[in-house]
Amino acid sequence: MNLDQISTFLAVYQLGSYMKAAEYLYLPQPTVSNRIKQLEAELGQPLFIRDKRGVTLTEEGRTFLPYAQKMTSSYEEGKEAVSRLKQGLQGKLTIGCNNSFAGSALPVVMEAFIERYPDVDIQILSYSSKDQIRRMKEREFQVGITRYAVNDPQLSFRQVHSEEVKLIVSPRHPFAKTAKIPIGDIRNQKLILYQPDTLYRKMIDVSLSRHNLQYDLKYETNNMHLIKNMVIRNLGVFFSGPLFLRDELLRGDVVAVDIVDNPFPESNVFLMYRSTELNSLDHLFMAHFQTYMERLRHTPLA
Structure with a gap:
């Protein structure tokens, strides 16, 4: 069974004639007849009744019709999808x-x-x-x-x-040699945070306040490049998902430390x-x- 046979079957059904289907498909009539015979042989049942008035579907043909229509529709949808991809x-x-x-x-x-x-x-x-x-x-x-x-x-x-939020520190920071730190240990750290009007800062403030944790806010900035360089130079520490400092972590410029009783939602x-x-x-x-x-x-x- 192939698309040529399916399209020929639908043309004969829609036009009600082998001859009209041949004209519509620009094919010799014997080719149309041969395609229908091959399709009927594969299905094991006749699909059309031919008489002087033209052709009509058999019971088996009516059963097969919606599946044939779905196959050609899927083919056209596939062509359109490929066309959209090419345009993209x-x-x-x-x-x-x-x-x-x-x-x-x-x-x-x-x-x-x-x-x-x-x-x-x-x-x-x-x-x-x-x-x-x-x-x-x-x-x-x-x-x-x-x-x-x-x-x-x-x-x-x-x-x-x-991913989990971690504490990002310089390799020279004492925490860099520690696998995990309690969240309470941030009290004496110089934190680098975004500015108060950012969603990130609000997340940090809300999460820490739920644990009644006060912190030493040393630096505020919305410049991520500056934050990275300040951490690298051991001027402060920063809460972040590791993805946002992936290059620095891969080079070993900074270290991501796990937090015990981590209060932060996932990044x-x-x-x-x-x-x-x-x-x-x-x-x-x-x-x-x-x-x-x-x-x-x-x-x-x-």
Whole structure:
């Protein structure tokens, strides 16, 4: 059974005549007859009754008809999907991304994407998660990468990564030689935190306050590059998921220390998107991103 036989069967059924089907398909009539005979032989039953008025379906033909229609429909859907993919190999991709991910894992993800799709032009807009959500709702872009999900009917979120928050320290810090530290030991540490209006800072404050933990806030900044360099120079310590300092951890520039009685929720990465407005290139990137994040998950970072 092949697609030529199926399409010929449907043409004969729709036109009610072998001759009309042959004209429609630009085929000799014997070819049409032969295809139907081959299909009937494979099914083991006649599909048409031929008389002076034309052809009609047998009971077996009526039973087979919806399956034949489904097969050709699936074929057309497959062609359309391939066409969309081909269109996605060129064009402009615009992505929103939170600052911490843009300065850590995004470059290696994009390197693999660019290598595979070199003709795609890429624009990356880096904002805080709050700004990114607002700008997506204003339709500046259709796909974003964020650390947080919100309950908003205009937006969809797909979690692609999750990991424990750890204390990031310099290799020269006393904790660097310790497998785990009690959360209470942070009281005397010089903490580096994001600014109070960020979702990350609110998460830290709420988590520590639930444990009645006061901390020594030494530095505030929203610049991830600065935070990394301050930790490397042993000027302070920082709470983070290891993914956001993957290169520094792999090089040994910083150390991730486990926290006993860890009060923090998991550090996540989400794909954020407007599901009704995605184009083929958006779909292409989202599939690539999810696959590559799965690979990164198996890369030992700490």
